[in-house]
Amino acid sequence: MGSVTDPHARTAARAMLQPLREHDARHGTSLLPTLAAWLRLDGNHEATARELGVHRHTIRARLRTAEHVGGYRLDGFAARAELWAALRLAQPPS
Template identity: 45%
Template sequence: MIGAGAGGGPQPEASDACLPWPLEELADAVETAAARSGEAVLVVPDGTRLRVLATDGGAAVAACAQFAAECPAESFEGAGPGRPPRPGPGSAPPSGADPALAVGVSAPAGLAAVSIAFKQADQALSVARRRGVPVVEHEDVAAGSVLPLLADDAVRAFADGLLRALREHDAHGRGDLVASLRAWLSRHGQWDAAAAELGVHRHTLRYRMRRVEEILGRSLDDPDVRMELWLALKATS
């Protein structure tokens, strides 16, 4: 399953008969490639998105990836009624422009798992848009790291809010709770190892972690709390 969406910010509403220009041309490219290779393909317009059910590793999938890779190199000039601007031949791309097309590809799936493939393609499409790249495969997302996703403004705002009280505490010179928490979490709660890294006695570190719990109103015995605090530290580092 392939999910494709017109990039470059908000798009006007489009009917099935009036797709944004990247999706209209992408649909033609995919259907043409499938016809030439004798593959079965299902192309379903969905407003400013396009859903494609195609043979894994086939010509239709290859055509989709190639079209998406070439699409960001073109810029926009003029617009048809109800459509976003079309690319102008030979013109330069706008400075800092987002890809004109984003594509998300699911993992290979049988017909019984189409609903799962649909969700995977949608998730990969969201990641492609977030990263500003033309194509993302769901398998690559799963094999990667979650850390790049922490760059999201909403995640950083959550992290800043979660750690604000600790940073305010440290700003008054009453102990380095943020650094101590980071060392303790990175050492998986091993008191001696974390204390040695900080150059303090383990009893001092235990006191600091109790202060962290008191200030945040959360227990460090809770694995969900430890996970949230670690991600907050990574997002704001």
């Protein structure tokens, strides 16, 4: 994924994540970092909670909020894969 340089793909990825960025900025939340960690840790709530230094129920609450704010459904592989790809594509090229 790091080799994808299509500016349209990057723009689409950033747009997909924008609601979470805006919510985090407006409300001082950590929805986007929580989602990124949770996806990187294979959807493991306990591991994500340990990494972020919060309770696993906090992770669940943040993910529910992310679903609501972003209009995502995190209970299926396709949505998770799409969000993981968006997170990767939205990163500046290295």
